[in-house]
Amino acid sequence: MISWRKHYKKGLIAISLLLSTGASVYAQGDPKKGQELFKTNCTACHALDKQVIGPALGGVVDRLKKEQxxxxxxxxxxxxxxxxxxxxxxKYANEVFEKFNKxxxxxxxxxxxxxxxxxxxYTTNPPAEEPAADNAGEAANANDLASIEAAKAQQLNSKIMVAALIAIAGLLFWLLLKVRQLVKIQQSPELSELNSTRLTSFSKLYEKYSYVGKGVIALLALFAAYGVWNWLMWIGVYKGYAPEQPIYFSHKIHAGENKIDCQLxxxxxxxxxxxxxxxxxVCMNCHRAISEYKGKYIEPGKDREFYxxxxxxxxxxxxxxxxxxxxTGKTTPIExxxxxxxxDFVYFNHxxxxxxxxxxxxxxxxxxQKDPANKIDVVCKACHGKIDTxxxxxxxxxFTMGWCIECHRTTEVDMNNGYNKEYFKNLHDKLKKQYGEGTKITVDAIGGLECGKCHY
Structure with a gap:
């Protein structure tokens, strides 16, 4: 009896060891490391919860065991x-290959x-997602604060308006008193005699002060001409122009948050x-696999569902x-x-x-740049601004002619470039003799101001 119990206990221990071994086949894997490896190697074609290019991989180990x-x-x-x-x-490998269109x-x-x-x-036991920065909540808090500030500002404006109305009422009352006083003075005989000696029409006034009048008219004409010229000069200049697009595309998310190179x-x-x-x-190269937005950055006033x-x-x-x-073959051009x-009359080569x-x-x-924060690391930003923000x-x-010319006058030619160093060697030597050792070759010195370079 004792021997049977001893063997029974050994059997239980053996079974428990076998079960624990089977259960820990994936305890030897690290889901956090797996998550990084999955993002690096797999997310272009797979997701855990849905089919992308390939099948959904959530629970693939158990599913494969049960089904195959x-x-x-x-x-x-x-x-x-x-x-x-x-x-x-x-057999199953070839079935999968056939199922997903080879x-x-x-x-x-x-x-x-x-x-x-x-x-x-990671596919079996994905770790809980770290709570992303609740930008929506922050945006809501920001909106609440903005609402409070707006209410305070509105209350202040109301007080200012009341005070202004009181001041206007007081001014009108004062003007009424003054008008009554003037009416009384107008009726006095002394003022009647004085009025008889004054000019009573604009023509007489202009005749008396004709030189002053002509000067004022000439000055007004000069201001009008300058206004028209200034207006003409700014035709086609649209700094700050930011039209609404048919599909909302955030460069901050793509070039800023995700560090996608402009030239991709x-x-x-x-x-x-x-x-x-x-x-x-080009969009589908990425978005064939990325069907929903899961990024941490969310613009105030928007949410992930919007993106x-x-x-x-x-x-x-x-x-x-x-x-x-x-x-499907049914496409719709994006306007x-x-x-x-x-x-059309400007030549510019990117x-x-x-x-x-x-x-x-x-x-x-x-x-x-005096402020280091304004410095750039990509040449595109010199003209197009910090697109990644x-x-x-x-x-x-x-983008006026003057803006381009100013850049050509101040941008030094890169003489570290082997081609430029050899090609402009004689010009550089000539400028050093003419202006001194510290002289620099700027773009205007190599034809950057010639009309035919940009207009043809």
């Missing part, structure tokens, strides 16, 4: 080299077994004359069926409102400034 009786070894093989797994004749999954031979265990642990979307700015408006397929709704507008324009993960537009003048423009711009893009500068 496959363990994690199969997942390791699939993730590291799914192509080799399919080539080996694995879309070839990337191979990840660089991931270690531990990395894959971390990822699988505006690729022709570096090698072409014009910096084109990106086509919808997600704008992404759906991109899908509608591109003809993308999110449920089927396929294009963007152009912000920066040079006149490549010339972005490539040849990049370092020179950045250095010259930063040298003029703008929710709604606006024209940051005047």
């Amino acid at each position: 009786n496959l363990d994690t070894d199969w997942l390791h093989k699939w993730i590291k080299d799914n192509k080799a797994l399919r080539a080996s004749g694995d 879309t070839e999954m990337l191979q990840f031979p660089n991931l270690t077994d531990q990395d894959i265990n971390d990822i699988l642990e 979307c505006h690729s022709s700015a570096k090698y072409g004359k014009v910096s084109e408006i990106p086509s919808v397929n 997600t709704g704008e992404i759906k507008k991109i899908y509608a324009a591109a003809g993308w069926d999110e449920s089927k993960q396929a294009y 963007w409102t152009r912000i920066h537009n040079m006149p 490549a010339q400034h972005v490539v040849a003048g990049e370092q020179a423009i950045i250095s010259s711009f930063n040298a003029k 703008m929710n709604v893009v606006q024209m940051a500068n005047n």
Whole structure:
């Protein structure tokens, strides 16, 4: 009896060890590390809770075990080299490949077994999301404070208006008294005799003071001419112009928060004359996988649902069926409102400034800034302003001829560039002899003020 009990206890211990081992297959994975690895390697094609390009991966370990009786070894093989797994004749691997339109999954031979265990642990037990900064709450608090301040300001304005009305009433009463006094004086004989000697018409007044009148008219004509000239000079100058676009696009989120390089979307700015408006397929490169906004930054007055709704507008324009993960072929052009537009008689080449003048423009711009916060790190910002801080893009500068000329007069040519150093060597030597050793070559010295450079 004692022997039976001893063996019974050993059996229980063995079973408990086996169960604990089976339950801890994924305790060896770190879900937090897995989350980082998942974001780096998987989010372009997968999400935990829905199908994107590939299937939803939430609970994939349990699902695979229940539906296909496959363990994690199969997942390791699939993730590291799914192509080799399919080539080996694995039935389920080929079924998955056929099911998802023969879309070839990337191979990840660089991931270690531990990395894959971390990822699988994340798909099985994702850690709770850290509470994002409640920008909406902050915005609400800001709105409450703004409402309180507005109420105080309104109360102050009401008091000022009451005081002003009292003052006006007092002034009107005082004027009434003065008018009565003037009426009495008008009726006196002394004033009647004085009035007979005064000028009683404008023509007589002008005849007496004709030179003064002509001078005033000439001065008014001069002011009017200056006003018309000044108005003509500012035609086509739209600094601060920030039109509403058909799809809300925040450069602060894309270029600021997510650090997306300007030239990823505006690729022709570096090698072409014009910096084109990106086509919808450029948007879909990212938003085919990013179907809803989950970022921490939220502009005051908006919420995540608003940004997600704008992404759906991109899908509608591109003809993308999110449920089927396929294009329908029905597209709708997006009618963007152009912000920066040079006149037809002006030649401006983006490549010339972005490539040849990049370092020179950045250095010259930063040298003029007294506040370090105003300095720039990308050449685009010299003309377009700090786009990465703008929710709604606006024209940051005047873009007048004088503005361009001033830049050409103050921007030094980059002589560290091997081509410029050799090409302008003789000019540099000549300027040193003429103006001294410390002289610098600015853009105007190499033809930057020639009319034919910009007008043709």
